Amino acid sequence: MVTMKDVAVAAGVSASSVSNAYHRPNKLSADQRSRILNVAQTLGYSGPHPGASSLRSGSVGSLGLLITDSLSYAFEDPATVLLLRGIAQVSQMANVSLALLPSGSNASPPQTKNRRDLPVDEDVWPAVQRSVVDGFLIYSLPDGHPAVSSALNRGLPCVIIDSPKIEGVPFVGIDDRSAASRAAEHLLELGHHRIGILVDRLRPDGSRGFASQSRVRHAQDEVARERLAGYRAAFQQAGLDPSAVPIVEAGGFLFTEGQRAAEDLLRRHNLTAVLATTDVLALSALKVLRVMGKSVPEEVSVVGFDDLPESAAAGLTTVRQPLIDKGRRAAEAIIRSVAGETVGMTILPTKMEVRSSTGPAPINAALELAGPRHIAGLHES
Amino acid sequence: MVTMKDVAVAAGVSASSVSNAYHRPNKLSADQRSRILNVAQTLGYSGPHPGASSLRSGSVGSLGLLITDSLSYAFEDPATVLLLRGIAQVSQMANVSLALLPSGSNASPPQTKNRRDLPVDEDVWPAVQRSVVDGFLIYSLPDGHPAVSSALNRGLPCVIIDSPKIEGVPFVGIDDRSAASRAAEHLLELGHHRIGILVDRLRPDGSRGFASQSRVRHAQDEVARERLAGYRAAFQQAGLDPSAVPIVEAGGFLFTEGQRAAEDLLRRHNLTAVLATTDVLALSALKVLRVMGKSVPEEVSVVGFDDLPESAAAGLTTVRQPLIDKGRRAAEAIIRSVAGETVGMTILPTKMEVRSSTGPAPINAALELAGPRHIAGLHES
DNA sequence: CTGAAAGCGCTTACAG
């Protein structure tokens, strides 16, 4: 390979001047510069080696992106795709590249030849350790995921999106708990009390099905935990026993997994409403209800969370969170942080979008609760 | 920042030994090694600096991905998302990160402070120039895009997906032309002769609308050019004048752009069939036809290209290409190439998927062509 | 405006 030194020799100048020709045009005469650049071109020199430059200059022009699960998850979950779109828009503007770092679905790092027998307690995440970047964007990782400590240890700027919340580390997210509360309150106000919950994942252990109270309490996924806590608070407020509300965990983020979970929930329980912690789950539930021949919202109401583009089309009542904007804000934050600015915490607003997937609890369900006197009342009005 | 040297001094060993402790466990005693690693941990040393390592060792563990248009396009076009999913799956297995490189929608590089006044003829694409990677995956770039020559000049392994085809550079793709021919033949066999064509983009110049013969001939997008050539060949074979077939260019890859193009085409021409070079365009056409109140396939048939997941649900007749697999193959190819193996050309199979969006040309349309004698024949049978 | 020197943090033969 031809190096800067080769160019310097061929052009009869010092390496400094070649470097300056590329990076500091005003540090040498226009003549000198174009001569050097010409020599470089004839030699087939493709410009300063970026690895070497960054070693000396300290900056790479690349941002590391840490996502839960497999890398391909980035292109599978619709909400994540939207978030990434926002991140990509800002990265593009700032002219930095985006390094998607391989992660794993569970909390143990992949086996690598080189690091096979490092002490486990080092909390080293190989992909993070090895990546040549200016900073890390950490998106929705479960509590205690080694990639987080690994990134923090690198001493590079980090911005966390959604979770985990860590004291002193810049954060971009929403108030999941109160947003979820509003979703639950919406159903409660409509008179629903036979409600079931669909959640994507409480822990990255591949487990699925009805979740025990203990599993819910010890959820490692902060977002899921917060949304469930929001539901719970609303139930308690309304005098409903939260422990009587069935929760089914899908075990993943795909529609297929969501549908299986929705089937489990809807086949085993006679519900008038479903609260889903994501729109993927809510849309899955709508699909299952259609197959079951249940009418929405007459027989069953469904509420989601996210507001994906397809949710509006499906008439899904849901909590809107600004996914693209969240991505943009996070990218701006990490870029500023890399530039040396101090960045704090950004909490974005959410909004309840009431559409056609929710309606009043069916009358016979209301009757169950109301008793004879109210039935009479109904007829009078 | 604490460096390897600091660790070496604190542990009372040489830097070589610290390096070996991380990378070549069998090159030092277990005792020595764990002692070094412990010292490193107490000092808060986060492991060898990856940039510096790569400078010396030559490998980075990262692949550069070059895509047309804005970075966020990667998360907008459904076909691209599928391709990336395949690439990501393999990258994950190989434990390499994926660097999405910022590109631009037109052929001029974004202005960067440092490189502002480099001679234009150098064909330097800053993002490519600056990225610290082991090789490049080049996806569907228009002819003459400077990022391609820039990547090739870097002297790193490259694999090209779809386009541009370049002599001697490893390639993964499909036979777009013959696949497109089959799509057109399908319509011709059904008796259609009033056919219109929808294409996403012929050149990255933002232009849209009916495309002139000359613009089609000089298309810079090889994939679009090949598919149109395939259609054309089928028309000629069937005795249809290709120059009489209207072609509308959407100017982009989004559904909104597709719908606008489909409207232009369907409002201005009385067609019995639409050939779309992508499923996004075909699905857009279906949407527009629904709005226009035209029945598919009774009044108008539609054929796409790609076979997206949503296409099966929509009953779209289309050409299936293995998008995820294409991504996988390409990722495998670049990884092998980085490892020093020689990789060649991979052409993946395609398959015509006939569904409910195509049917026989409407009878009155057939009559037009057939004339009186055939009409009589019709009644007799 | 130009160059010699030092050094970014690490890895790699090589000698012991």
Place this chain on the structure above:
DNA sequence: CTGAAAGCGCTTACAG
């Protein structure tokens, strides 16, 4: 098994 030396390719003060 361990260390001293050289060097990966470049950029950065600094001196002229």
